[in-house]
Amino acid sequence: MNAKHNKYCYTKFMKYSSVIFDWDGTLGMTLHLWLEAYKGELKKLGYNFPDEVVIADFFYEHKKTTIKYPNIDFDAFIAGVRTYMISHVPHMKLYPEVHASLEKLQKNNITLTLVSSSPRKLLEEVLELTDLAKFFKVISGFDDIMKHKPDPEPFLNIIEIAKLNPKTTIVIGDSPHDVTAAKAAHVDSCLFLPQENKIFYDFNKLKESNSTYSVENLKDFADLVINT
Numbered sequence: 001m002n003a004k005h006n007k008y009c010y011t012k013f014m015k016y017s018s019v020i021f022d023w024d025g026t027l028g029m030t031l032h033l034w035l036e037a038y039k040g041e042l043k044k045l046g047y048n049f050p051d052e053v054v055i056a057d058f059f060y061e062h063k064k065t066t067i068k069y070p071n072i073d074f075d076a077f078i079a080g081v082r083t084y085m086i087s088h089v090p091h092m093k094l095y096p097e098v099h100a101s102l103e104k105l106q107k108n109n110i111t112l113t114l115v116s117s118s119p120r121k122l123l124e125e126v127l128e129l130t131d132l133a134k135f136f137k138v139i140s141g142f143d144d145i146m147k148h149k150p151d152p153e154p155f156l157n158i159i160e161i162a163k164l165n166p167k168t169t170i171v172i173g174d175s176p177h178d179v180t181a182a183k184a185a186h187v188d189s190c191l192f193l194p195q196e197n198k199i200f201y202d203f204n205k206l207k208e209s210n211s212t213y214s215v216e217n218l219k220d221f222a223d224l225v226i227n228t
Helices: 003-007 031-044 051-058 062-068 074-087 098-107 120-129 153-162 176-184 203-207 218-227
Strands: 018-021 111-115 138-140 169-173 188-192 213-215
Touching: 018 153, 031 051, 031 074, 051 062, 062 074, 074 120, 098 111, 098 218, 111 153, 120 138, 138 153, 153 176, 169 176, 176 188, 188 218, 213 218
Parallel strands: 018 111, 018 169, 111 138, 169 188, 188 213
Antiparallel strands: none
16 A cells, blocks of 8 residues: 555444433433332322332333223322422432443434433433433433334434434333334344343343343443444
């Protein structure tokens, strides 16, 4: 090769140009607060379920919950749960390396968005409180859409609003519903499997959702996005 070619800088082409983050159990260490909220509202109704039943029956697929517990006024019940969560925003903590990982991704020109089943009011408040709002181009909460994960609508909606390319977008979340929704939206996915979440999930079962990748911490996820 001619020596003069050495002066040229070659741009590194990365597979991913954008990330869709989940909030609860991924950026926000909030699963224990949701558990407290659900148990508190259930107790008001006379139910004292063990933690594993609350997690299995109430955390994720609310349509199935309404079928299994037809005597619960679910709209009023979930409103109480969300009110509890909003009132506990000051108590919410982040997983390790959140700020550093988001900053690293942003510095590498990765577009960051956020999709959550939490209310928008909660998201806006906690993102300001934790100084994370500056990182996200667009956020989407429970009240911004009609259908929720595992339906792909939340991801399809954010892709359209933020003008993301599905082929160069990756979703990271802690739930199999994140993976299912990502597949249906034709985007890659990464399961977040931190030690702090083990009380809420069977990690071996989670891995059966066949996400594109899995990581145990956000630093590794940032490196994966940048170096893939």
